[in-house]
Amino acid sequence: MAKDFRYYFQHPWSRLIVAYLVIFFNFLIFAEDPVSHSRTEANVIVVGNCFSFVSNKYPEGGGWRFLKVFLWLLAILTGMIAGKFLFHQRLFGQLLRLKMFREDQGSWMTMFFSTILFLFIFSHIYNLCLLMAGNMRAYIITDFMGIRNESFMKVAAVGTWMGDFVTAWMVTDMMLQDKPYPDWGKSARAFWKRGNIRIVLFWTVLFTLTSVVVLVITTDWISWDKLNRGFLPSDEVSRAFLASFILVFDLLIVMQDWEFPHFMGDVDVNLPGLPAAHFQFRLPYFKKIFKEEYHIHITEYTSNYRRGKDQSICTCWTSIYQESPFYWQE
Incomplete structure (x- = not known):
């Protein structure tokens, strides 16, 4: 060299x-x-919504719990499919023609980030359902994670x-x-x-x-x-x-x-x-x-x-x- x-x-x-x-x-x-030494509630944009959507703020009713679990499972599935076929193959592979994303290379990382994106989007869809139901503001998903x-x-x-x-x-x-x-x-x-x-x-x-x-x-x-x-x-x-x-x-x-x-x-x-x-x-x-x-x-x-x-x-x-x-x- x-x-x-x-x-x-x-x-x-x-x-x-x-x-x-x-x-x-x-x-x-x-x-x-x-x-690092703060005892206040942690809030992180986008990531906080995804964490709260999946892990906490579950309503009392079984129907609402089922809806929430169904939505975040659907968000994960949609994010993986969109990341693989829309972002990885269409956008990065065919449209932009980036060699580092040729064939299946980089697909899992693309799917990971697209899953976070769709979890964030579906959390707002869930919030819209709560607002339409009324008296459910305590369970609204925000960027507050529920931990210190x-x-x-x-x-x-x-x-x-x-x-x-x-x-x-x-x-x-x-x-x-x-x-x-x-x-x-x-x-x-x-x-x-x-x-x-x-x-x-x-x-x-x-x-x-x-x-x-x-x-x-x-x-x-x-x-x-x-x-x-x-x-x-x-x-x-x-x-x-x-x-x-x-x-x-x-x-x-x-x-x-x-x-x-x-x-x-x-x-x-x-x-x-x-x-x-x-x-x-x-x-x-x-x-x-x-x-x-x-x-x-x-x-x-x-x-x-x-x-x-x-x-x-x-x-x-x-x-x-x-x-x-x-x-x-x-």
């Missing part, structure tokens, strides 16, 4: 630094944000850790397996690929650190205010910039992928934490509903599911800010 901007931008050290800085910045904003901000922020922090650390740890695993930069980390890569060391370390570090972080967050054993003592003070402006940095760094993780922007590559690596690059399993009794045979094969961040001559490709890439680190397509 020519030592140009792309060479240094996608260098393993650059990718590792960006991935692990995201973890630090996310925990810093969680620790500094006063909302401190509880919501703890759940968000755990989700952030699971998303960001798994992403960074997967990047580390890929960097130590792959060979586009042969002069980088020779001894570390040799040690990482020796025997079962890679598999043991991957799962041991993942479960150990996750257990410690979850315990620290949920039990409040560590007080940031006592540790900080004004060393890194923040205000609304600095936290807004910090949140912007997190968003930019999350985008950089995707852009630093060696296969960006089309995610088409031929460098074989093992699945993260697993001893093989591909697995095959069959569902002989459910072939009318699911595919009869699945073949999972990864090339850096790209996985292929094959059945005979048909092939669909799925890409694992980081979500933007506190979401899931990878997704699988059909």
Whole structure:
């Protein structure tokens, strides 16, 4: 590779630094944000409506409960169908012709976001039914989630850790397996690929650190205010910039992928934490509903599911800010 901007931008050290800085910045904003200690009711636009629509504010009558469950189940089904055939195939595939959404690639992520959209729309349809019935304003769905901000922020922090650390740890695993930069980390890569060391370390570090972080967050054993003592003070402006940095760094993780922007590559690596690059399993009794045979094969961040001559490709890439680190397509 020519030592140009792309060479240094996608260098393993650059990718590792960006991935692990995201973890630090996310925990810093969680620790500094006063909302994390607020006992007021949490309210998040769109997401709050979806959460409240599915989880709480159920009326007393059985008919109203049935209507609410029916509507949010219908919203999920409609969102998945619209995400697959309307947004993914028609909009992204045929109209915009985006290569990263070719065939079935990116379908599950598109379906996830379209499901949130339709849950939000159907929550307002449910609110309209309540308003027409009268005397049901107490059950109107709003962006208030019915839980306190401190509880919501703890759940968000755990989700952030699971998303960001798994992403960074997967990047580390890929960097130590792959060979586009042969002069980088020779001894570390040799040690990482020796025997079962890679598999043991991957799962041991993942479960150990996750257990410690979850315990620290949920039990409040560590007080940031006592540790900080004004060393890194923040205000609304600095936290807004910090949140912007997190968003930019999350985008950089995707852009630093060696296969960006089309995610088409031929460098074989093992699945993260697993001893093989591909697995095959069959569902002989459910072939009318699911595919009869699945073949999972990864090339850096790209996985292929094959059945005979048909092939669909799925890409694992980081979500933007506190979401899931990878997704699988059909």
